[in-house]
Amino acid sequence: MLERVMIISGESSGELYGAFLAGALKGHNPGTDIIGVGGARMHSAGVKLISGISSAFGLAESLKTYRDIKKTYERAVAALRTFKPQVLVLIDYPDFNMRVAREAKKSGIKILYYVSPQVWAWRKNRVKVIGKLVDRMAVILPFEEEIYRTADIPCEFVGHPVMDEIREELQGLGYGIQDLGAGELKKKVRRELGLIPDKPVMALMPGSRPHEVAKLLPVMRGVTTEMQRLYPDFQFIIPVAPNLGSNVLSVMHNELEVFTSHSLLVTRHPIKALLASDAAVIASGTSTLQAALLKVPMVVVYKISPLTYLIGKLIIKVEHISLVNILLGKSVRDDSGLRIRELLQGNANKANITAELSRILDEPEYRNDMVSQLEKVGKLFVDKKASLRVLEIIEGLVIR
DSSP states (O other): OOOEEEEEEOSHHHHHHHHHHHHHHHHHOTTOEEEEEEOHHHHHTTOEEEEEOOOOOSHHHHHTTHHHHHHHHHHHHHHHHHHOOSEEEEESOHHHHHHHHHHHHHTTOEEEEESOOOTTTSOTTHHHHHHHHOSEEEESSTTHHHHHHHTTOOEEEOOOHHHHHHHHHHHHHTOOGGGTTOHHHHHHHHHHHTOOTTSOEEEEEOOSSHHHHHHHHHHHHHHHHHHHHHOTTOEEEEEOOTTOOHHHHHHHHHHGGGSOTTTEEEESOHHHHHHTOSEEEEESSHHHHHHHHTTOOEEEEEOOOHHHHHHHHHHOOOSOOSHHHHHHHHTOSSOOSOOOOEEEGGGOSHHHHHHHHHHHHHOHHHHHHHHHHHHHHHHTTTTOOHHHHHHHHHHHHHHO
């Protein structure tokens, strides 16, 4: 019988996956006691939090929060000893989670790694280390399954939790996956959000980490000022990640004072924001996959500290940084070659971003080709229900 589960998620996107998993666990096993590291969404899903999530990314950024991460690790290890979970679920966040896994292994706790570290991009030697620690892998990108199975590690591609999130939002609106892109759905969402239903919308997604917002929001403000000049009818919407604190929201408020209330909407609903949108400017991360699954044409941007970027260029071996482009290269077989435009560091500027958005909006053939590529990515995930499948894996680990 499934009685005690511990879930550790270190960042905002993984915390969402933990929340959906906790919801599935509670729905199928109402008496299950779940503790973990996460945020507001996991807490709302029934997880007793022992610590909050981190907002750090990269070398320079992580150094600033080292003390908090150390305290969280100590609490996690203490919880393993006192709570004694039947299954420990680790969601990404590899350096932290692999240390916790070593402690759990010593106590004979079953370990499921849900959402693999990006071993295909850097530090491939982690595959062997992970294989010695975990009982099962549940991966959310199709090409990851082969990496672990080749190393004789039990692994399954379970789909992506973002698809669970999309289904839930659509169901609440009275629609299904087959309705994505429908004009009436788009208008209904705009009305619900308080936007003008017949006027076009652009989503601005500066990321879920404070340093991302600080670096990208000023650029996005410049882009929207130019877009308002070129396309006066456009409305703009910014989904705010739930983990962002009051200081970050204050920065956002100062940056966005240029807008009037009827031309910009700030929301806590990223899926609805994308459902309402005709195009998007998105910080590289999970949001690019959300946009792809919702068939929203986009331009991907990213900025980090110069030191982190330099180190990344030396050790990370990938041609693209956005999930949608990575999937097109690694998992889509009938690939036409079109890629979403990625603008990094100094190239993520007003002129380049505006030029790409104008091409998306003004060249129907280019826009249609992009949507076609996004649909190919969507087909990889549409028939998978990640949270339910992971629930079944966890139950199987307890029975064994």
